[in-house]
Amino acid sequence: MTIAAEASGIRLGMRANLAQFTLLVAVNALVGGMLGQERIVLPLLARDDFHLTAYTAALTYIVAFGATKAITNFFAGTLSDRYGRKPVLVAGWLVALPVPALLIFGPAWGWIVLANVLLGVNQGLTWSTTVIMKIDLVGPERRGLAMGFNEASGYVALAATAMATGAIAAHWGLRPGPFLLGAAYAALALGLSTLAVRETRGHARAEAARHPAPKNPDHHGELTTGQVARITSFRDKALSATSQAGMVNNLNDALAWGIFPLLFAAHGLSVAAIGVLAALYPAVWGFGQLFTGWWSDRIGRKHLITAGMLIQAAAIALVAIGSSFPVWATALVLLGVGTALVYPTLLAAIGDVAHPAWRARSVGVYRLWRDGGFAVGALLAGAIADAYGLTTAIWTVAALTAASGLIVAVRMYETHPQT
Template sequence: MKANMLKTLKNNPLILPIYAPTLLLAFSRGLLIPILPLYVRDFGASYGLIGMVLAAQQFGMLVADMPAGVLLRQLGRKRAMMVGLLTLITTTILLFWARSVYEAMALRFVSGLGMSLFNIARHLYLAEAVKQTTRGRAIALYGGINRIGTFLGPAVGGAAAAAYGLRLPFLLYGVAGGTAVILTLIFVTRTGAVIPGETQKHGLLNTIKTHYRLLAAAGTAQLFAQTVRAGRNVIIPLIGADVLGLDVQAIGTIISAAAAVDMTLFYPAGWVMDRFGRKFAIVPSFLIQATGMALLPLATGFTTLLMITCLIGFGNGVGSGTMMTLGADLAPTATRSEFLGTWRFIGDGGFTLGPIIVGGVADLLVLQTAALFLAGSGILAGLIFARFVPETLKRHDMQIAD
């Protein structure tokens, strides 16, 4: 039995090359969720500057996404993953020694460059490794593994920070991330050019020109969707600490509880996408998250913040893997790496806007008002996906999935 299990692990195209490193990186990222806003605040930063530092990684990803899609064709999947991972992990560890808010911002920006290259290479691997009829479940499982790591990480990060200071989680990040590098090095198969063909013929600008109508509709919806997703990671710790007076360990516990709700829904989300269609998971996901954001200003203490955050986690779990599945469905085979780079660019634009909106609105008005802006973003995402984005799983594919 043990030999069969090892054989399964070795032969499965996703478990060791993708799922295991994803779990480690998600755990690493979760370590930082409850402490990053507080770490930046310790430099004496305003809410606006806190938002800028947290958004710096997303801004780095935004800058790199489309060039990374082109670079991926030249490097191949494995080399792209390795370069991206090493850049991400090294710059995150260096935050342990950062001496100013601007140094921290620069390191976060460079980490975003590495994350962009790794994410697009991983997305391409997933798009090519599974058929469309099972893609929803395969990518939802990937999303679920991300959520499991996010569930485990915040409580550990919050406890470590409470016991040893806000900087220790950066070193823990390096340990888990280094293990992900080793798995990627051993188990991801090396390729040359990812998609054969001439770069000039299948270039970035040609990809955008050919698919601009589709990218405009689906991209706008994704922009609003990722804004609300990114904003929750900033506004929940800040409301907990600055409005409700909760400590870092309590905030970590709340975020982990929401992640527990979130991670239980990845299989139902994938099943719904493959059985009924992608939009049957996408639209409810962002409308539920919008409802939770609208309720955040009503939180009065640990219990009410916990309940509202869990509602937001439920909505996010319903949408597990939806944006990656939709992007993989929409991407044309001949220009898949360039299309996915553009798709990531749009989504990362939303991730960049989320922390900036929270910080900017909180500085101009009050922190609770930023939650209402994020709620509006979630409503717009749901409505645009429902009305203007085509369903990518056709009836014939639904019958095959059955």
């Protein structure tokens, strides 16, 4: 349904803003593609070209990426409230331009880590902003569906790029071919963001003007950034439960990114086969969100998040048990299903609870916690793998993921207004 705003003439709703919404879906696909260029190639590059034998050292690029992206997420929300969404989006793509060149020509591992610092800034600014802009455009009634489209576009593109780079690497080597895709993505996205994307902050203001007074007095419209951080991280049960679930979700994604390819290679799988496995998980995750975001608008957020975290835990345990391509393929499909249930639903829950006046900052705080999971996961999995082996690291993350699902079941209240 389209919601008429005040005298400004701004209208909220997916149908009323279909052209801009579709454009932002395309831009976010390019954001996901920038990440997808690394998913298969960098773990193998660390092992084969830079001869890093310690898992913790090999995963430093994920630590750098995750920590930088997490911090940038926080500032992206604040900056987009202060200066507008579009300038933040364009700045994110400017930062992305050197990344492919650093990955192609970097003569030492430190250059690869630097590329991932810049990639973290790019991802934090661009992905956060496309999330915020879609929430601005659609209003409250189709928030889950909007987040489903947003996250699906990013992760389907990530999967397709991962598979493409795996095929390129198998035929032409780990460098430079796979990273030429990233160079094309960055140039195209910068052009679209500069020339075609329009500012959406006015839509958030229009929604805020007609937004009902929040039931919780702590959630009134005029909050400092510190207050927003405390409410999102700790004080509100739903917001804090979603924040910890987001963090654990990306903790296990760091495992899938950095550890799974090394496990598969240790069992003798080819680069092409590893590419297929690495693409299965984000492909199912991406396409699944087209359904799960819409589903959360129908049945609510809490139960989908709980179920998704528990399914992820079971899938990760199956990876630890398995030793063959068919078993791992099954596990990664399940991991994609579990993540699809969780990912857009967590964002929709933040949008449900946060007032439009401070929603962008709340999204930034949530994404600070969520993408901090990359750094925590890489450090934790790397340290445990160095000390006790790859399988023990995988079992540890499976247990943490199950615990996170139980926390959601106990602590979170249902946030969807019609459930």
